[in-house]
Amino acid sequence: MRVKNLIGRRTATPPRDAVTPSHQILLRGGYVRQMGQGIFSLLPLGQRSRAKIEQILREEMDAIEGQEILMPVVTPAELWQQSGRYQAIGGELVRFDDRSGHPHVLNMTNEETVVDVVKANVDSYRQLPFMVYQVQTKFRDEPRSRAGLIRVREFIMKDGYSFHRTPEDLEAYYDRVLEAYKRIFKRCGLTQTVDISSDTGMMGGRLAHEFMFLSPHGEDTLLLCDSCGYRANREVVPTKRSFKPAQDEPLAEMQRVDTPGTKTIEEVATFLKTTADRCCKAVLFMTRDDKPVAGFVRGDMDLNQAKLRNAIMAAELRPMREDEFAQFGSVAGYFGPVGLDPEVWTMRFDRSILETPNLVIGGNEKDVHVTGFNLARDLEGAEVIDLADVVEGDPCPECGTGLRQSRGIEVGNIFQLGTKYSESMELLYTEEDGVAKHPTMGCYGIGVGRTLACVIEEHHDENGPMWPATVAPFTVQVCCIQAKKQPVREAGDALYQALLKAGVDVILDDREVGAGFMFADADLIGAPVRVIISPRNLKNDAVEMKYRVANADESLPTSLPIAEAAETIPKLVKKLIDAIEG
RNA sequence: CGGGGUGUAGCGCAGUCUGGUUAGCGCGCCUGCUUCGGGAGCAGGAAGUCGGUGGUUCGAAUCCACUCACCCCGACCA
Numbered sequence: 001m002r003v004k005n006l007i008g009r010r011t012a013t014p015p016r017d018a019v020t021p022s023h024q025i026l027l028r029g030g031y032v033r034q035m036g037q038g039i040f041s042l043l044p045l046g047q048r049s050r051a052k053i054e055q056i057l058r059e060e061m062d063a064i065e066g067q068e069i070l071m072p073v074v075t076p077a078e079l080w081q082q083s084g085r086y087q088a089i090g091g092e093l094v095r096f097d098d099r100s101g102h103p104h105v106l107n108m109t110n111e112e113t114v115v116d117v118v119k120a121n122v123d124s125y126r127q128l129p130f131m132v133y134q135v136q137t138k139f140r141d142e143p144r145s146r147a148g149l150i151r152v153r154e155f156i157m158k159d160g161y162s163f164h165r166t167p168e169d170l171e172a173y174y175d176r177v178l179e180a181y182k183r184i185f186k187r188c189g190l191t192q193t194v195d196i197s198s199d200t201g202m203m204g205g206r207l208a209h210e211f212m213f214l215s216p217h218g219e220d221t222l223l224l225c226d227s228c229g230y231r232a233n234r235e236v237v238p239t240k241r242s243f244k245p246a247q248d249e250p251l252a253e254m255q256r257v258d259t260p261g262t263k264t265i266e267e268v269a270t271f272l273k274t275t276a277d278r279c280c281k282a283v284l285f286m287t288r289d290d291k292p293v294a295g296f297v298r299g300d301m302d303l304n305q306a307k308l309r310n311a312i313m314a315a316e317l318r319p320m321r322e323d324e325f326a327q328f329g330s331v332a333g334y335f336g337p338v339g340l341d342p343e344v345w346t347m348r349f350d351r352s353i354l355e356t357p358n359l360v361i362g363g364n365e366k367d368v369h370v371t372g373f374n375l376a377r378d379l380e381g382a383e384v385i386d387l388a389d390v391v392e393g394d395p396c397p398e399c400g401t402g403l404r405q406s407r408g409i410e411v412g413n414i415f416q417l418g419t420k421y422s423e424s425m426e427l428l429y430t431e432e433d434g435v436a437k438h439p440t441m442g443c444y445g446i447g448v449g450r451t452l453a454c455v456i457e458e459h460h461d462e463n464g465p466m467w468p469a470t471v472a473p474f475t476v477q478v479c480c481i482q483a484k485k486q487p488v489r490e491a492g493d494a495l496y497q498a499l500l501k502a503g504v505d506v507i508l509d510d511r512e513v514g515a516g517f518m519f520a521d522a523d524l525i526g527a528p529v530r531v532i533i534s535p536r537n538l539k540n541d542a543v544e545m546k547y548r549v550a551n552a553d554e555s556l557p558t559s560l561p562i563a564e565a566a567e568t569i570p571k572l573v574k575k576l577i578d579a580i581e582g
Numbered sequence: 583c584g585g586g587g588u589g590u591a592g593c594g595c596a597g598u599c600u601g602g603u604u605a606g607c608g609c610g611c612c613u614g615c616u617u618c619g620g621g622a623g624c625a626g627g628a629a630g631u632c633g634g635u636g637g638u639u640c641g642a643a644u645c646c647a648c649u650c651a652c653c654c655c656g657a658c659c660a
Contacts, residue, residue, distance in 0.1 A: 012621065013594050017653045037652070109660065143658050319657070413660065482618060516620035
């Protein structure tokens with residue numbers, strides 16, 4: 001490839017809309033073209049890098065006996081109805097009818113499809129265990145896409161599914177996948193990626209890990225223990241701290257108080273001359289079938305929606321609208337647990353409510369609160385669970401050390417699904433003893449485009465990407481300074497052809513442009529190795545070597561005799577790749 | 583879904599409040615000359631349904647109504 005023919009406009013100024021570094025660079029470097037909200041075309045540079053990431057994925061999946069298949073993007077709704085997810089999943093699943101009126105979906109994940117494939121092809125324990133995977137387009141109609149390739153609606157994902165005779169066998173294989181994933185992210189140059197325990201969410205199943213690229217631009221909050229190595233998504237970290245006051249307090253009586261115009265915790269606390277940690281915060285939701293749910297945490301804490309959702313086994317919770325409060329006997333801003341119909345409301349209380357005496361609660365009446373609330377005394381049969389967000393400094397659930405908080409971008413995840421799908425979709429095989437059994441399943445995903453974006457997030461400077469050699473669209477760029485001069489052009493062309501022949505991903509810039517322009521442009525292409533051919537260097541029968549990473553290995557040569565360049569450069573590239581892959 | 587913002591040439595923007603020749607500027611693009619090691623200079627040139635539809639008006643990028651798209655924050659999210 002020659003730069004002059006490369007499709008993808010590179011610009012000095014980033015589009016104003018892009019905020020995240022990877023988003024800016026993807027646009028500035030002509031890697032992608034946005035077609036709509038969360039929908040992108042990949043241009044040659046982006047596509048080449050994507051292909052390299054996919055190649056790594058394939059190698060690592062094959063190394064753990066994965067078998068690559070390809071499933072369709074469109075699936076008849078029937079399959080999703082069988083698993084129950086057609087009903088359970090909200091608007092992010094795109095549903096549509098074909099011309100004859102049959103409902104279909106755009107796959108957002110492929111458990112249903114893969115179970116159908118396996119059903120038709122597996123019947124004996126002799127065939128287990130196995131794993132199949134694909135690299136295929138997914139569509140999720142996200143309510144809000146953002147940050148370039150980090151959160152999109154249409155994306156390419158590597159998704160794998162394994163089938164086992166026993167949960168123990170799944171667990172053993174799961175560990176192998178976990179190790180494979182670590183190798184994948186290492187080979188892609190993502191050193192800031194950690195595996196953490198996570199919620200199973202809509203996938204179901206019991207054990208799950210997410211692979212998080214640590215970044216301030218991440219959308220998930222992680223808690224890490226520097227002492228014992230515990231790390232988990234905030235959604236699943238249990239609260240271990242005590243909420244009991246330092247000294248025992250006598251329990252006050254419950255008392256109605258007028259609190260005009262105090263809708264927020266802060267307003268109530270100020271009005272009653274107390275603090276937020278002596279107020280009871282109610283967070284209200286509706287289930288999918290419009291049943292009201294209330295979660296209570298102390299006023300100084302945040303309610304963790306995932307914890308509440310899991311505790312009441314709800315598929316989905318949405319915030320209650322203000323106009324819905326009245327029909328369930330309360331008022332927005334003055335909601336309290338006392339006096340509500342327990343037949344109507346599903347209520348759960350955080351341990352902080354149980355342990356903190358004499359709380360302020362809402363009076364379920366405009367401008368009225370109640371003081372002196374003590375859960376154990378005042379509400380019979382209240383269900384106390386862990387509902388609050390853990391925050392930085394809270395004790396580690398494993399060892400008690402203070403936790404550190406970080407943000408992360410989810411680049412991959414793995415689930416132990418168990419028999420959720422093999423049961424709901426009636427997938428059976430015959431065991432050794434002749435009995436039909438549901439196989440135990442695992443599933444394993446990696447977002448390819450998101451991984452690409454994270455590579456840029458980790459490896460860039462103000463001039464553009466600094467690609468790891470393993471996933472660089474081009475590993476070598478040959479720059480011809482003063483390409484108008486025939487010896488320069490000829491030398492550049494000869495080296496380019498020789499490197500191509502040696503199998504190097506090389507791009508040649510023989511445009512008649514100024515050196516400054518050419519170098520700035522090359523920075524946006526981001527090849528790890530740059531070879532400069534110029535009249536000055538030719539005079540010494542040499543080529544000049546530059547590396548996109550400023551502090552690259554000092555053993556790398558800064559110039560080469562031109563006669564040796566074609567032979568030495570492929571070795572340099574291999575050395576750079578080996579350094580990443582270890 | 584709520585809040586905020588933006589739509590004018592490939593990219594970045596001015597012009598809109600206060601309607602008035604042919605809609606401008608910078609970058610990029612094309613031609614020529616001179617330059618030539620970190621985004622060169624001069625000269626000439628091409629490129630626009632002013633997001634869309636409807637309306638007001640002698641006249642609309644500009645005023646009015648509706649609408650679409652995208653971005654940011656929140657909600658949401660395997």
